[in-house]
Amino acid sequence: MTQLTPAPTGPPDEPERTARAALTRILEPGDERGGRWLREFGAEELLARLTSEDCTAKTLPGVNERRAQGLRARAVAVEPERDLAAVHAVGGRFVVPGDAEWPSQLDDLHDARPVGLWVRGRPDLRKWALRSVAVVGARACTPYGAHMAAGLGAGLAEHGWVVVSGAAFGVDGSAHRGALAAGGATVAVLACGVDVVYPRGHDQLIGRIVEQGLVIGELPPGDHPTPSRFVMRNRVIAALTRGTVVVEAEYRSGSLVTARNAQRLGRCTIGVPGPATSGLSAGVHELLRGESVLVTDAAEVVELVGGMGELAPERIGPVVPRDLLDPVGRRVLEALPARGAVAVREVARGAGTTVDEALGKLYELHSLGFVERDGEGWRLTRGPGLGSNARRGGA
Incomplete structure (x- = not known):
């Protein structure tokens, strides 16, 4: 272009x-x-x-x-x-290129950028768009999709990010509600006039967004949506934000249009995985097979779209007692059979160490509750203690 x-x-x-x-x-x-x-x-x-x-x-x-x-x-x-x-009668305004409130990232659309934007809501659109993420997905989403979208909306809001979506049923509405419930910021990009409630079932939601966030659109007051306008609306969502998260989407989906627009514009494209057997996850998984990045929560989204140092917490499993043993101690513990006692010499042979070193480690393991003496031999601790579970890495 x-x-x-x-x-x-x-x-x-x-x-x-x-x-x-x-x-x-x-x-x-x-x-x-x-x-x-x-x-x-x-x-x-x-x-x-x-x-x-x-x-x-x-x-x-x-x-x-x-x-x-x-x-x-x-x-x-x-x-x-x-x-x-x-638009002034409903407390709105018309923002055009050159205004202080105009989000300059929309200029990345070149000749396809909006002529102007009709806006309702008090916040400054340009400032809000600087730290914004799109969360989009299927209208007929599953309970899992609604849950993930709401969680992402709330989590992003708690991290200080603005949640942008299209106010549609399903994933869009859940993302908006999640952000609102967390007392956060959200922007609805409509494919109709900003004084038109669409879908009608979202009358209260759009009203709340006007009060707590922003409702924007390219169409003048009173104009109604058409299929092509929904498709073109998606390019604004992609250009306005730092990245686009797709929660659920079929192979043929407006959400995938948004994600592909984001890819062309050099924005992050992000997918939330779902069941491989679900058609509503098929489009997301196709994105993830390409250049998109898999996430499971808001912290991982922020790590991708945020600045230096905005890292998701390290994900590790629980630390079990066996993790605290040194390598020789682990080998000695693993040399003990699941049942019965064995002599120190057999333990040393199984651990690949000397008898003296094996004996020293057995006494260390005894003090930690892993093993016990049984006559001339050693065995794993019996009863409800650490026992064989600890040897295998359990609690």
Whole structure:
């Protein structure tokens, strides 16, 4: 894709903002041809061309006459001042490139970057996006998927990270709820207007996100989602965040689209494993067979996307008494049979050491409760003590 020219210094003026607001109702999200026009002509000039009676394929290079007329039909009907008033009425705002709140990482999308973002919520989007992670996955997720998504959302919030998702049923909703329950920060990226509740069943959830976090989208107020808008929405989730975690996904899944967008943008792509027999884990496992990284909790996610020193705790099994023995002591212990007593000479032979060294180690093991004397021989401790379990590495 063509590289963007540097953003102008200082915030955009009101005509530029108004023109971009109008363009969000004319151009579909992710329209690279429209993005190229915007880069080459500027927002005000592009809007003038789209609304002109002379709007043709000559004034809009790269499209045929039918497409040019279709865009003009959209353009002449827009009322950007009304859209700006509508978002202000619900406590929102319209953020565009050049604003202090604009997340510059979205510029990595080049000509496919958003024309602008409609935003609801009090926090600063740019600052929140600096430490953000996407958690996405299947809408019809399993209880395991919902549990993992909620745990990741809560864990990331507790580590000071912003959880970004799409407010859909299933994994998305669970991730948002996990972050909210932990008193953390979360951002919902919608494929519709920020004043539209979709899905309707998430009315309360989206309301809570508006109060505690941010709801953002490329579509103007009142616009409704379509299948293609969901797909294009995913590129914003990928570009906005440091990495994308996929919890459950089938082979054909919007979550995999998000992850592949993240890979193309050089972001971390991360997968949570599931049962090999589950179709909802098949897409995640396919990612993990490639360049994605397997994680099981939020600390491991933070280790991948965070800064130097943000490491997950070392994962080790429980330390058992046998782990504390020196190598010779372990060999002497292993030389004792599971049942019955043996002479020191046999122990030394089995441990590959001298009789004197074997005897010394047997007395050490006796003081630690591993072995006991039995006449002229030695045996493993009997009864409920350490006994044969300790010899084999148990408690």
